[in-house]
Amino acid sequence: MDFREYREHDAVALAEMVRNGEVSPSELVDAAAEGLDAWNGRLNAVVESWVDQARQTCQSNAPSGPLAGVPFLIKDMLEWEGHAMTLGSRLLDGYDSQSTHPLVERYLKAGLLLVGRTNMSELGLMPATEPIVYGPTKNPWDVQRSPGGSSGGSAAAVAAGIVPVAHAADGGGSIRIPASACGLFGFKPSRGLTVEALDEVPEGFVSHHCVSRTVRDSALLLDLSTGVSPGSRWRPPATRSCAEAAQCDPEPLRVGVMFTDFLGEALHPACRAAIEKTARHCEDLGHDVVEITPPIDGLAYRAAFSQLWAVGASFFLKRVRAELDTMEEIPAPVVRLLRLPGTLEAALRAAQVVGFPMVEPLTLRLARHSDRMSPADLWVIWQQLNVATADMTHFFDDHDVLLTSTITQLPWKTGSYDAAGQTLEEIEESLFAYAGLTPIANTAGLPAMSVPLHRHEGLPVGTQFIGPHGADGTLLSLAGQLERAQPWVEVATRGE
CATH class of the missing domain: 3.90.1300.10 (Amidase signature (AS) domain)
Structure with missing residues (x-):
């Protein structure tokens, strides 16, 4: 074959x-x-x-x-x-x-x-x-x-x-x-x-x-x-x-069916066309399709999930450090990093300064942001995420499925996204x-x-x-x- x-x-x-x-x-x-x-x-x-x-x-x-x-x-x-x-x-x-x-x-x-x-x-x-x-x-x-x-x-x-x-x-x-x-x-x-x-x-x-x-x-x-x-x-x-x-x-x-993103913003025309086509297929198959508005507070959710995204970067880096600490033989590229003193975040930052970029700049920025959060910040994030979860749960009281676009634009051109110079909010x-x-x-x-x-x-x-x-x-x-x-x-x- x-x-x-x-x-x-x-x-x-x-x-x-x-x-x-x-x-x-x-x-x-x-x-x-x-x-x-x-x-x-x-x-x-x-x-x-x-x-x-x-x-x-x-x-x-x-x-x-x-x-x-x-x-x-x-x-x-x-x-x-x-x-x-x-x-x-x-x-x-x-x-x-x-x-x-x-x-x-x-x-x-x-x-x-x-x-x-x-x-x-x-x-x-x-x-x-x-x-x-x-x-x-x-x-x-x-x-x-x-x-x-x-x-x-x-x-x-x-x-x-x-x-x-x-x-x-x-x-x-x-x-x-x-x-x-x-x-x-x-x-x-x-x-x-x-x-x-x-x-x-x-x-x-x-x-x-x-x-x-x-x-x-x-x-x-x-x-x-x-x-x-x-x-x-x-x-x-x-x-x-x-x-x-x-x-x-x-x-x-x-x-x-939702024809916008969760903030109510318009989609790329191709994405909207995809939703319309899929909705028609569902109707042709005997399903009841009804247009809806966003079932969650999109702005509050975006803010909370973005903070969690930063926490995820720090979590993964700390997990990697913990895994490496258990190894009998450390990979050579990591030896220099592990010899740097202080917390993982401090070591990573120092590694960047001395020209040893072990992690990508955006990952490091997210980890730094996460490590500045207080426990109270995390509780607020969690509460906002729980509200969004509850809203989605109640949405399914009256609907069996939610139909949206998967992404809101056509796939990015390779190398087109650059976070350098952007604030975390941007x-x-x-x-x-x-x-x-x-x-x-x-x-x-x-x-x-x-x-x-x-x-x-x-x-x-x-x-x-x-x-x-x-x-x-x-x-x-x-x-x-x-x-x-x-x-x-x-x-x-x-x-x-």
């Missing part, structure tokens, strides 16, 4: 072909390697190839499981013991994982063959994928544009057909934003649905799952990723099989003007998805659906229904 034939199939189909003896896992790995050679030089989606190890696995121990033999990529933030992980930061350049994340264990048990790790923004903080440590990832539909972020490497690789599905993670839209930019299906599960590590981000803001070309790939992988792990703080919401849900049409749904405003529709699902722990039903001059434009907590099956049923009515499976071919 060559690359062109290989990428015509999704993961479910490839696994079935392996089970029927039509193709071997080794042939699939070879096809993925062919795709990697053909595309990655242009896209910079995969920052490290594990193809040779995958080939050895096929020879020494035939994979088994529901997705046996299917090539798979993981974002550069999941630990696989003995393998590199950097979180997109020079701070961890040279770091080898000390343990294996429970989700990686699930992937291996499912028979997936891990063929590499994908690029991401530093610490997953930006809705574009342009880390200094590896350089920018390009969008396969338009290499002058970003594939979104922070899971941009995974999305670009799937859109190009290198793998049919890839791991992604979402702490404010990082699955849905790149899915929109790259013409993929991107699903963020309800809080607590997938297994997690003991040291995951507090309050479950980050949800791990995937980007895929088909709904059924995402649904099956979600079934294989659910459950309680030793590190779980949440009990998974009761839900039927996601794979079964994706195959069944939902009952008629009450769809609230950065907050510009980021939310681009990606302000996705974070509320993380704050409230809600399932959400981006579906690829629209194109603007050849560029994908996704639309977002958000549902109440635990309604993952409902969203997947709707996604499957839309996919059957308006098939969207397509891989990028530009530049070939």
Whole structure:
């Protein structure tokens, strides 16, 4: 099987072909390697190839499981013991994982063959994928544009057909934003649905799952990723099989559609056109679609989430420092940093001054801002986020799903966003003007998805659906229904 034939199939189909003896896992790995050679030089989606190890696995121990033999990529933030992980930061350049994340264990048990790790923004903080440590990832539909972020490497690789599905993670839209930019299906599960590590981000803001070309790939992988792990703080919401849900049409749904962002501001015309098109499809399928105004106080929410974003930068840096402190052998690039005295923030600042930029300037600015906050500031932030969560909860008293755009503009041109010279308030405003529709699902722990039903001059434009907590099956049923009515499976071919 060559690359062109290989990428015509999704993961479910490839696994079935392996089970029927039509193709071997080794042939699939070879096809993925062919795709990697053909595309990655242009896209910079995969920052490290594990193809040779995958080939050895096929020879020494035939994979088994529901997705046996299917090539798979993981974002550069999941630990696989003995393998590199950097979180997109020079701070961890040279770091080898000390343990294996429970989700990686699930992937291996499912028979997936891990063929590499994908690029991401530093610490997953930006809705574009342009880390200094590896350089920018390009969008396969338009290499002058970003594939979104922070899971941009995974999305670009799937859109190009290198793998049919890839791991992604979402702490404010990082699955849905790149899915929109790259013409993929991107699903963020309800809080607590997938297994997690003991040291995951507090309050479950980050949800791990995937980007895929088909709904059924995402649904099956979600079934294989659910459950309680030793590190779980949440009990998974009761839900039927996601794979079964994706195959069944939902009952008629009450769809609230919003044609603005959460501040009531207008969207790019292409984004509005995408919503209008999706709303018409929903009506054609028998759903009740009603236009609504923003269900939350967008300005108050933006201010609170932006403060939490800064806290996230400081949290990740402190977590990295704690992890490095437990290692017997510290990666050489970090040794100089660790010898600097004082707090982590002070050490990072000093490292910048002496010309040793271990983290990117924006990350450092956010961490500094966070470290100036008082406990009372955090309580105020939390109270504002809880108000927004309550507002969303009550919205679903009268609606089954919320339909919005995924992002409010077309994907950024690569390298076009520069925070230098901007105040934090200006950065907050510009980021939310681009990606302000996705974070509320993380704050409230809600399932959400981006579906690829629209194109603007050849560029994908996704639309977002958000549902109440635990309604993952409902969203997947709707996604499957839309996919059957308006098939969207397509891989990028530009530049070939």
